[in-house]
Amino acid sequence: MTEQVVTPWKVEGKIDYLKLIERFGCDPIDGKLIKRFEKVTNVKAHPWLRRGIFFSNKDLNSILDDYEKGKQIYLYTGRGPSSEVMHLGHLIPFMFTKYLQDTFDAILVIQMSDDEKFYFKGNSEGKRVEDYNRLTYENAKDIIACGFNVDKTYIFSNFKTCGGDLYQNTVRVLNSVTGNKIKAIYGLDLDCTNGQLVWPSFQCSPAYSNSFPDILHKDGKYSDELPDGSKSYVGEHIRCLVPMAIDQDPYFRMARDFADRYKHQGYLKPSTIHTKFLVSLGGIGAKMSSSGNEPTLYLNDTMKEIKSKVNKYAYSGGKETLELHKKYGGNLNVDVSYQYLLYFCDDDLVLRDIAHKYRSGEMLSGEIKKIMIEYVSKIIQEHQDSKSKITPEILRKFFTRNREFDYSRKERSEIELEEDSVYDNYGVGFDREFGAKPSEEVLEYESKLYTF
Amino acid sequence: MTEQVVTPWKVEGKIDYLKLIERFGCDPIDGKLIKRFEKVTNVKAHPWLRRGIFFSNKDLNSILDDYEKGKQIYLYTGRGPSSEVMHLGHLIPFMFTKYLQDTFDAILVIQMSDDEKFYFKGNSEGKRVEDYNRLTYENAKDIIACGFNVDKTYIFSNFKTCGGDLYQNTVRVLNSVTGNKIKAIYGLDLDCTNGQLVWPSFQCSPAYSNSFPDILHKDGKYSDELPDGSKSYVGEHIRCLVPMAIDQDPYFRMARDFADRYKHQGYLKPSTIHTKFLVSLGGIGAKMSSSGNEPTLYLNDTMKEIKSKVNKYAYSGGKETLELHKKYGGNLNVDVSYQYLLYFCDDDLVLRDIAHKYRSGEMLSGEIKKIMIEYVSKIIQEHQDSKSKITPEILRKFFTRNREFDYSRKERSEIELEEDSVYDNYGVGFDREFGAKPSEEVLEYESKLYTF
Numbered sequence: 001m002t003e004q005v006v007t008p009w010k011v012e013g014k015i016d017y018l019k020l021i022e023r024f025g026c027d028p029i030d031g032k033l034i035k036r037f038e039k040v041t042n043v044k045a046h047p048w049l050r051r052g053i054f055f056s057n058k059d060l061n062s063i064l065d066d067y068e069k070g071k072q073i074y075l076y077t078g079r080g081p082s083s084e085v086m087h088l089g090h091l092i093p094f095m096f097t098k099y100l101q102d103t104f105d106a107i108l109v110i111q112m113s114d115d116e117k118f119y120f121k122g123n124s125e126g127k128r129v130e131d132y133n134r135l136t137y138e139n140a141k142d143i144i145a146c147g148f149n150v151d152k153t154y155i156f157s158n159f160k161t162c163g164g165d166l167y168q169n170t171v172r173v174l175n176s177v178t179g180n181k182i183k184a185i186y187g188l189d190l191d192c193t194n195g196q197l198v199w200p201s202f203q204c205s206p207a208y209s210n211s212f213p214d215i216l217h218k219d220g221k222y223s224d225e226l227p228d229g230s231k232s233y234v235g236e237h238i239r240c241l242v243p244m245a246i247d248q249d250p251y252f253r254m255a256r257d258f259a260d261r262y263k264h265q266g267y268l269k270p271s272t273i274h275t276k277f278l279v280s281l282g283g284i285g286a287k288m289s290s291s292g293n294e295p296t297l298y299l300n301d302t303m304k305e306i307k308s309k310v311n312k313y314a315y316s317g318g319k320e321t322l323e324l325h326k327k328y329g330g331n332l333n334v335d336v337s338y339q340y341l342l343y344f345c346d347d348d349l350v351l352r353d354i355a356h357k358y359r360s361g362e363m364l365s366g367e368i369k370k371i372m373i374e375y376v377s378k379i380i381q382e383h384q385d386s387k388s389k390i391t392p393e394i395l396r397k398f399f400t401r402n403r404e405f406d407y408s409r410k411e412r413s414e415i416e417l418e419e420d421s422v423y424d425n426y427g428v429g430f431d432r433e434f435g436a437k438p439s440e441e442v443l444e445y446e447s448k449l450y451t452f
Numbered sequence: 453m454t455e456q457v458v459t460p461w462k463v464e465g466k467i468d469y470l471k472l473i474e475r476f477g478c479d480p481i482d483g484k485l486i487k488r489f490e491k492v493t494n495v496k497a498h499p500w501l502r503r504g505i506f507f508s509n510k511d512l513n514s515i516l517d518d519y520e521k522g523k524q525i526y527l528y529t530g531r532g533p534s535s536e537v538m539h540l541g542h543l544i545p546f547m548f549t550k551y552l553q554d555t556f557d558a559i560l561v562i563q564m565s566d567d568e569k570f571y572f573k574g575n576s577e578g579k580r581v582e583d584y585n586r587l588t589y590e591n592a593k594d595i596i597a598c599g600f601n602v603d604k605t606y607i608f609s610n611f612k613t614c615g616g617d618l619y620q621n622t623v624r625v626l627n628s629v630t631g632n633k634i635k636a637i638y639g640l641d642l643d644c645t646n647g648q649l650v651w652p653s654f655q656c657s658p659a660y661s662n663s664f665p666d667i668l669h670k671d672g673k674y675s676d677e678l679p680d681g682s683k684s685y686v687g688e689h690i691r692c693l694v695p696m697a698i699d700q701d702p703y704f705r706m707a708r709d710f711a712d713r714y715k716h717q718g719y720l721k722p723s724t725i726h727t728k729f730l731v732s733l734g735g736i737g738a739k740m741s742s743s744g745n746e747p748t749l750y751l752n753d754t755m756k757e758i759k760s761k762v763n764k765y766a767y768s769g770g771k772e773t774l775e776l777h778k779k780y781g782g783n784l785n786v787d788v789s790y791q792y793l794l795y796f797c798d799d800d801l802v803l804r805d806i807a808h809k810y811r812s813g814e815m816l817s818g819e820i821k822k823i824m825i826e827y828v829s830k831i832i833q834e835h836q837d838s839k840s841k842i843t844p845e846i847l848r849k850f851f852t853r854n855r856e857f858d859y860s861r862k863e864r865s866e867i868e869l870e871e872d873s874v875y876d877n878y879g880v881g882f883d884r885e886f887g888a889k890p891s892e893e894v895l896e897y898e899s900k901l902y903t904f
Contacts, residue, residue, distance in 0.1 A: 055727070197646055202565070202568070241552070342503055415495075
């Protein structure tokens with residue numbers, strides 16, 4: 001005799017149902033309960049109840065309690081649509097559910113878990129997401145045929161209900177990575193919650209344009225309308241660019257790997273563009289953060305607070321005494337004010353001037369902090385002004401999906417380009433110190449100052 | 453010097469960006485690329501590009517290629533809304549994104565990953581799903597303030613876009629179970645795909661009535677309207693009953709555990725009711741399945757096919773020869789036809805008669821098969837008739853969510869109950885053989901026949 005195995009994926013061996021009830025912590029349906037069922041519902045117990053076919057329960061009495069009190073209850077069952085046609089065994093729960101619907105006059109929701117089938121059957125027999133979704137509607141006919149009351153029943157495809165096109169892509173990604181890969185990429189393992197393990201895929205999916213067909217492919221090519229009124233985008237994708245801080249890159253390596261695996265379905269690898277981190281006021285080696293203990297400039301800080309924080313916390317590359325500073329100058333690499341000016345002072349000439357003056361010792365720490373405060377305050381003040389003008393209507397409009405978008409592109413006249421040599425000093429080749437290099441003597445002196 | 457750590461959750465140590473580029477397999481943004489950027493877009497490179505602040509990329513050239521060809525591209529960035537107010541560092545990617553939007557005249561989608569923050573910050577500071585969702589709208593103001601073009605920008609809350617209320621519950625469940633718990637319950641581990649690991653939570657969430665507030669709580673209590681036009685259900689839940697085959701129970705143990713953890717938020721444990729499996733035609737020890745090699749009765753089988761399959765494959769409890777059968781009778785426990793009649797022959801008197809006649813040897817295998825074929829054919833024929841009447845309109849109506857449902861409950865007159873002793877023989881106490889017990893002699897004979 002094979003030992004019994006009962007999981008959602010495998011049933012094997014001769015099953016001792018009473019043992020199962022015990023193992024699963026359920027309760028048997030006994031005559032007492034059936035009697036109460038009839039008493040409360042005023043409906044004769046179904047033969048399958050009577051005959052111990054529906055034999056086990058958990059809290060059926062609570063349903064009866066509520067029903068007895070006149071409270072509403074609802075029914076939920078489901079079907080993983082994995083094949084063109086259902087077999088008789090599949091019908092049992094639905095037939096019984098129909099009976100329960102009639103008995104309790106209850107609303108019934110039926111989850112067609114086309115996503116689950118994709119997860120667990122994957123691409124077997126060449127099936128794709130679209131195929132499992134199609135089987136939802138096929139199988140639903142078999143379910144409806146059991147006689148459910150349309151006015152009390154809602155059947156839904158997970159693919160189409162749980163987020164639509166976007167979710168559908170999420171599912172594709174979810175299915176393309178194993179837990180081990182997630183562990184390798186993110187260091188997430190079984191100690192993490194499911195939400196954590198699954199998150200990367202959710203972050204990837206908006207990087208494919210067919211996640212937003214209504215916005216990005218309004219006049220594109222679509223499948224015929226499906227029974228739930230939805231359509232699938234089947235046209236060409238458009239490419240996506242993802243600007244982000246560099247720490248987000250692992251997500252998009254995964255997003256790109258995925259697109260590569262799905263290129264035969266028209267998926268395009270999202271492009272990425274990465275920023276460094278704005279350093280903390282406390283100095284280099286930490287990114288600005290609201291979670292750590294580092295002093296942080298918040299967007300709702302007053303101008304007074306900004307000034308005070310910068311003066312108090314902004315790590316300075318200046319020297320300890322006026323005399324030493326005049327002699328050795330300010331270290332541009334570690335000076336936080338200078339780092340911020342690299343972000344917020346747009347004018348190269350102005351910045352070059354600051355660099356040279358500060359590096360030479362002509363400009364003092366207090367002075368460069370003051371300049372930085374001016375630039376940063378302006379940015380934050382403008383931001384606050386702009387924010388104060390956001391009406392609820394504007395906010396709502398941003399969150400509204402079903403509306404007109406502007407796809408026009410401006411005509412622009414050609415601009416004059418710089419010499420090649422100018423470009424050579426852009427990007428990673430950029431000299432952040434504008435040639436304001438310290439002397440050997442200064443370097444030697446400063447080498448003793450910093451441990452990082 | 454601390455070693456550099458750069459993950460989406462942690463940034464530590466002094467960062468060597470060129471090494472990072474190498475480690476992450478990205479490309480540096482050099483002057484050549486910046487030149488091309490200007491040439492293609494006819495827009496001056498942003499200072500942050502020039503200065504190596506946005507310093508790394510992957511396939512920016514492909515974006516430029518497409519832009520050059522007049523093809524549409526789009527932008528995607530995001531924000532995990534974890535705090536009431538964003539800080540300056542947060543602004544960098546958005547300010548640059550605004551620049552890119554202007555430069556490329558591109559549609560931009562902004563994912564507010566309130567779900568991610570719930571996954572990774574959990575209930576810290578007492579925050580709940582609703583709080584993270586609220587922060588989405590708070591933080592969005594900071595983002596909008598960067599000056600995005602409303603006609604080209606779509607901001608969305610994952611909670612509200614990726615499936616709405618149902619998804620929101622899924623997220624709650626996802627966040628309540630670790631990978632280890634999933635492993636313990638389902639045997640799923642890191643060798644599984646993310647989709648598999650995550651699936652159980654998706655199956656749980658429809659068991660909470662607030663997943664379907666529009667259907668189940670139409671006139672219930674809701675929060676004020678949120679900026680995307682959605683509302684959150686904040687009233688009492690109604691209880692759910694889940695009819696299913698017993699193998700699905702692990703899901704609902706989890707669903708119940710979850711509800712228990714969330715009872716302070718009004719969640720109710722779903723009730724469950726379980727069925728045994730309809731045995732395979734081939735005999736007990738296997739449930740009917742369309743995936744195995746067992747002979748299976750499909751709902752689109754012709755009546756001729758049903759007859760042929762049953763006659764050919766249905767495991768018989770009858771004896772080898774007519775003589776032996778007359779002497780020892782049919783074994784009701786192993787006879788598949790009898791098992792099916794337990795499902796499909798509703799009339800106890802008829803079934804009792806069959807049981808006694810077959811057990812005594814009076815009824816032959818061919819005869820009980822014939823009876824079973826009649827019952828099963830009727831079920832399947834009725835099913836096929838019913839299915840054939842499903843018009844596309846009916847199918848569509850089932851899949852339509854936004855419509856009227858019928859919440860009425862029928863008035864029923866009281867029915868007469870059976871004696872207590874009758875109920876004693878119902879449910880798990882039911883005698884499937886109707887007292888048609890074999891003699892000791894038969895039992896001894898049969899004990900040599902079956903190995904299971």
